[in-house]
Amino acid sequence: MAPQQSERKTYTTGSVKTGMTMTEKILARASEKQQLNPGDNVWVNVDILMTHDVCGPGSIGIFKKEFGEKAKVWDREKIVIIPDHYIFTSDERANRNVDILRDFCGEQNIKYFYDIKDLSNFQANPDYKGVCHVALAQEGHCRPGEVLLGTDSHTCTAGAFGQFATGIGNTDAGFVLGTGKVLLKVPPTLRFVMDGEMPHYLLAKDLILQIIGEISVAGATYKSMEFVGTTVESLNMEERMTLCNMVVEAGGKNGVVPADSTTFKYLEDKTSVPYEPVYSDAQASFLSEYRFDISKLEPLVAKPHSPDNRALARECKDVKIDRVYIGSCTGGKTEDFLAAAKVFLASRKKVDNKRMYV
Amino acid sequence: MAVSLSHVSYSATFTSSASKTTVSGPSLSPHSIKVPTFLPLTVKPLNSSFTPHGARAITIAPHATSTPSSIPSDTSTTTFHGLCYVVGDNIDTDQIIPAEYLTLVPSNPDEYEKLGSYALIGLPSSYATRFIEPNETKTKYSIVIGGANFGCGSSREHAPVALGAAGAKAVVAESYARIFFRNSVATGEVYPLESEVRICEECRTGDVVTIELGESRLINHTTGKEYKLKPIGDAGPVIEAGGIFAYARKTGMIPSLSK
Numbered sequence: 135m136a137p138q139q140s141e142r143k144t145y146t147t148g149s150v151k152t153g154m155t156m157t158e159k160i161l162a163r164a165s166e167k168q169q170l171n172p173g174d175n176v177w178v179n180v181d182i183l184m185t186h187d188v189c190g191p192g193s194i195g196i197f198k199k200e201f202g203e204k205a206k207v208w209d210r211e212k213i214v215i216i217p218d219h220y221i222f223t224s225d226e227r228a229n230r231n232v233d234i235l236r237d238f239c240g241e242q243n244i245k246y247f248y249d250i251k252d253l254s255n256f257q258a259n260p261d262y263k264g265v266c267h268v269a270l271a272q273e274g275h276c277r278p279g280e281v282l283l284g285t286d287s288h289t290c291t292a293g294a295f296g297q298f299a300t301g302i303g304n305t306d307a308g309f310v311l312g313t314g315k316v317l318l319k320v321p322p323t324l325r326f327v328m329d330g331e332m333p334h335y336l337l338a339k340d341l342i343l344q345i346i347g348e349i350s351v352a353g354a355t356y357k358s359m360e361f362v363g364t365t366v367e368s369l370n371m372e373e374r375m376t377l378c379n380m381v382v383e384a385g386g387k388n389g390v391v392p393a394d395s396t397t398f399k400y401l402e403d404k405t406s407v408p409y410e411p412v413y414s415d416a417q418a419s420f421l422s423e424y425r426f427d428i429s430k431l432e433p434l435v436a437k438p439h440s441p442d443n444r445a446l447a448r449e450c451k452d453v454k455i456d457r458v459y460i461g462s463c464t465g466g467k468t469e470d471f472l473a474a475a476k477v478f479l480a481s482r483k484k485v486d487n488k489r490m491y492v
Numbered sequence: 493m494a495v496s497l498s499h500v501s502y503s504a505t506f507t508s509s510a511s512k513t514t515v516s517g518p519s520l521s522p523h524s525i526k527v528p529t530f531l532p533l534t535v536k537p538l539n540s541s542f543t544p545h546g547a548r549a550i551t552i553a554p555h556a557t558s559t560p561s562s563i564p565s566d567t568s569t570t571t572f573h574g575l576c577y578v579v580g581d582n583i584d585t586d587q588i589i590p591a592e593y594l595t596l597v598p599s600n601p602d603e604y605e606k607l608g609s610y611a612l613i614g615l616p617s618s619y620a621t622r623f624i625e626p627n628e629t630k631t632k633y634s635i636v637i638g639g640a641n642f643g644c645g646s647s648r649e650h651a652p653v654a655l656g657a658a659g660a661k662a663v664v665a666e667s668y669a670r671i672f673f674r675n676s677v678a679t680g681e682v683y684p685l686e687s688e689v690r691i692c693e694e695c696r697t698g699d700v701v702t703i704e705l706g707e708s709r710l711i712n713h714t715t716g717k718e719y720k721l722k723p724i725g726d727a728g729p730v731i732e733a734g735g736i737f738a739y740a741r742k743t744g745m746i747p748s749l750s751k
Binding site for chain 1: 582594595596597598599600640641644645646647648649650652667668669670671674675678679726730735736737739740745746
């Protein structure tokens, strides 16, 4: 399916004098500029702001303090509120925080609030959608070319859709709630070209651990990471989300995968909002380019206590496993649980479920 | 644009990045030589093509609010002085404020204080001297010195807030994770400064230090050594204004209370 398009503007056609990267183009559109360069500081129009039960109450507190108790949010349809962190607990403060979100969504008539009321049975909550980054994608809030901010460092996950997505704090979120704008510095882009057929035993997690092992946990600080190449093109959306999710573990500001037919197909039944994908120009300048032949890569693990403490999985084959945890920001997708189940099945051994948390 | 104006009372503990740096109460530092002094503010625009009244400059329905009455500060005269607390590389937000305390909402004054009492509680036990001593709620260290990638991990604003609420005024690190740096600037809770060398290896917890922002200098009085700090860069105008809201009001991005 071809993406819905309106009139093509120069920032999408690339007919500008200086080439721009995808990230520069997205920010140019969002700041209504023809040309942006890394280092420029611009006020950017935000397409979607996501917040959850950990940072939502604080962001709401700042919004009310700064704009007034009766202030209205900038756009009730562009704010997505997803309680997901401290839900199935009897902790009073945690429950109160979800109540604060519910009250705010009611008072502001927020269109997208994924509420949970019955804590005894999550299936009794038709609106509850689980981990916010996964929910954003599944509910159709991630769209190519847009700017998505969230009060969670793993908001960069949405870059898988070819959009600019990054994490912000409560104060910035309080500002966005009132204005729909954020002050951003345009990051330079690191380009990661991954080519070759991906062996069936590899997952996107191996790709990103390979990269982080290469550039370190601060290797992309303040920078954008763009993932291209035949291997990336072969990944489904969930795998692209894993790749972009861990951009922040390399210190990155955002990660992007160019939108393609896989993206458009995924979005077909999820959003009716028109979107406009953008792509890096051929003459765009990248801070540096890294190339990987994925067909030769082996499964990887990150050893304690850092994501860049990379090792080959086979080097750790004799390490005794005390506990298993599957879920959260990077591994909370259905595909991740299936991948784990396949490993357990292949081992043909009984799994001690007392040591396993899913 | 007609906006109705209403005063909002600023809690003493939050928002006022202004009150964070204008130290007028009793200093937390036992060895205070001098408290920061400030000159009237001059806001410098960022070196961008910022257009406050651009083609689609926003019109805001919310009620305008007051700006903090005392805006900090020309950085040229700001100094921080006190004991330093020294940590290493990659101090993540889980060490600064562990996830179990994140149900505390920073914009609530009581919970803000509580957050402060847990600052850096996630550091491993190898840190024999704790940032906050047992049965205390504030730190005696007003300056935190770290290595590379300080504040990596989650986007929780609770991290700079916890440090600020505990009584820290500034962090000096070799480098920062960007969201921590940004949150520090946006909230004005702690002043995030970068050193040119790894001073975390040359300073020890308990050393008496002074930071002179105007001179971009850190002096360790205990060892007698001086270090150069990197200029604050593009975040300077936002910090000088007193955070993102104050900056936006000063530059006409959002309405201010007319006097």
